Amino acid sequence: MQRSKNTGELIARLFAGDRLAAARLISLVENEMDDYHEIMRQIYPRTGHALIVGVTGAGGVGKSSLTNHIIKKFRDQGKIVGVVVVDPSSPFSGGAFLGDRIRLQRHTQDDGVYIRSLASRGYLGGLSRATYDVIRIMEAMGRDVIIVETLGAGQDEVDVIHIAQTCLLVMTPGMGDDIQAMKAGIMEIADIIVINKADLDGTEICRRHIQAILDIGSFKEGDWVPKVITTVSVASKSEHLQGIDELMGAIEEHQKYLHATDAFEKVKFARIEQELGLIFKDELQKLVFKGLKGTGKKKKYIKHIMEGKGDPYSVVDEILQTYILQRSDEI
Numbered sequence: 001m002q003r004s005k006n007t008g009e010l011i012a013r014l015f016a017g018d019r020l021a022a023a024r025l026i027s028l029v030e031n032e033m034d035d036y037h038e039i040m041r042q043i044y045p046r047t048g049h050a051l052i053v054g055v056t057g058a059g060g061v062g063k064s065s066l067t068n069h070i071i072k073k074f075r076d077q078g079k080i081v082g083v084v085v086v087d088p089s090s091p092f093s094g095g096a097f098l099g100d101r102i103r104l105q106r107h108t109q110d111d112g113v114y115i116r117s118l119a120s121r122g123y124l125g126g127l128s129r130a131t132y133d134v135i136r137i138m139e140a141m142g143r144d145v146i147i148v149e150t151l152g153a154g155q156d157e158v159d160v161i162h163i164a165q166t167c168l169l170v171m172t173p174g175m176g177d178d179i180q181a182m183k184a185g186i187m188e189i190a191d192i193i194v195i196n197k198a199d200l201d202g203t204e205i206c207r208r209h210i211q212a213i214l215d216i217g218s219f220k221e222g223d224w225v226p227k228v229i230t231t232v233s234v235a236s237k238s239e240h241l242q243g244i245d246e247l248m249g250a251i252e253e254h255q256k257y258l259h260a261t262d263a264f265e266k267v268k269f270a271r272i273e274q275e276l277g278l279i280f281k282d283e284l285q286k287l288v289f290k291g292l293k294g295t296g297k298k299k300k301y302i303k304h305i306m307e308g309k310g311d312p313y314s315v316v317d318e319i320l321q322t323y324i325l326q327r328s329d330e331i
């Protein structure tokens, strides 16, 4: 690891909205340079003001196509937009990275749109933490709206979605029984459920399945009940597109709801809680591994488990006892 040069200047340029400075800072943070925490500390006070929209769902349901339209609508309102595409190279998405780029590329000439893709691997602190950091950097860059596209598959993506104030769960007709399996996601994650590809057969059945799940949901008076919107986000003629204005209306309505109730504070609380947990987990691991370095103990522990003499849980408990409790005694 090494210390980066001129971070002060880069940060000043970031605050002025400079894309190159943003790209440079993102790579410094991704590579966890020594002054990584200092960078994040300095930009943090400039964050927390953007509207953050999450777009999640299974591979190929049309998340990027919808994101494309949402970007355009926000641009038409004069807002500047940041987009984070998480996990585009995941095997689940069938190598959609290129597809994402093509779909989103018509915005790349627009200074009001800043797009960043995060690959699934290669982040020391994990994908979720990298995503949180990149979003903070985009906020500090002055983006009014940040759209986060994630594949709704693994835990990382679920972690990430807590950052969104308004979360779109995208589905398609023909998902059939899968809808039942997504019940928890529908209830826990979705503020807006989008049935995309409504030009395909089965849209009405899909809507009924979703409605049935919502009907048995235990919503209390004043709770937000997820809205269901049907869309067509790719069509040979633009007049065949559907539901984009309704979708934007639903996003606006949800934002109004958040601000009119204490829900906005709850979302903020959840975001910071998640962020604290991610940073803490990562730093704790680094601290422990640093303590073990050069002692040969890490290897010993791994061998111990390999030989069936122990298990990772007991080892972690033991390490925590030895290293953390001893350390805290010192403090």
Ligand SMILES: Nc1nc2c(ncn2[C@@H]2O[C@H](COP(=O)(O)OP(=O)(O)OP(=O)(O)O)[C@@H](O)[C@H]2O)c(=O)[nH]1
Residues within 6 Å of the ligand: 058, 059, 060, 061, 062, 063, 064, 065, 066, 093, 094, 096, 099, 100, 103, 151, 196, 197, 198, 199, 200, 231, 232, 233, 234, 235
């Ligand atoms: N028929 C139809 N096809 C659509 C619609 N929206 C998107 N598609 C197609 O669905 C495919 C996937 O679209 P994407 O927007 O890349 O979907 P995604 O969810 O971002 O995909 P991943 O990032 O790979 O998970 C593309 O071939 C699109 O052309 C729609 O409304 N109707």
Ligand SMILES: [Mg+2]
Residues within 6 Å of the ligand: 063, 064, 065, 096, 100, 149
């Ligand atoms: Mg995509």
